[in-house]
Amino acid sequence: MLGLAATLFEVPKAHACSCVGSISPGEQFEKSTAVFAGKVADIEAGDYSNTVHFDVERAWKGVSTTTLALTTSGSSDSCGYDFEKGKEYVVYAYSSDESSLRTSTCSRTQLVAYAYDDLAYLGAGYTPAPGQPATVAKEPGDPLLPFIGIGAAVTAAIVLFTRRKSKRQK
Structure with missing residues (x-):
């Protein structure tokens, strides 16, 4: 009887994080302060947020160093991204003061794979210079970048279509 009462009064866990729709890579790029790919070198867990240290392998926007740190909420319920040490990610980060980067599950941040x-x-992006100070610089957008991205997407679609077509003919 007590078990039934506990089941009837069980309160579902509330989730505060909700993301509004999906966003394209181009839209996310424009909204981000920094965009890079890197391997998680270390994670410092805090009370309410985690500081994630990256070895930056490639950058596309706002990164001038081969190592950097960003913060994310310590809980996925608060939109915190659950990074894993040793794994490689494409990270879309934002900052309000150009010195502290943040990311969340609502960005397109994801495993490189x-x-x-x-x-x-x-x-292709660029390789940040080693030994540079860990700063985040807002860069003006490259006017050719959307065309390069569209060209890469069209090329990928053609390759995929050709491979599927050749597999069907076998």
Whole structure:
């Protein structure tokens, strides 16, 4: 009887995080302060947020160093991204004061292994210079970047279509 009463009065866990719709790589790029790919070197867990240290391998916007740190909420219920040490991510980060980067589950931040559309849009990017101070600089957008991204997406679609067609003919 007590078990039944506990079941009847069980309150579902509330989730405060909700993201509004999906956003394209181009839209996310424009809204971000920094965009980079890197491997998680360390994670410092705090009371309410985690500081995640990255070894930056490639950058597309706002990154001038090969290492940087950003924060994310310590809970996925508060839209915190659950990074894992040693894994590689494409990260879309934002900042209100150009010194502290943040990211969340509502951005397109994801494992590099799943970031096909993002990598096709972003293109080659650049390698940040080692030994540079860890600053985040807002850069003006490259006017050719959307065309490069569209060209990469069209090329990827053609390759995919050709492979599927050749598999069907076998």
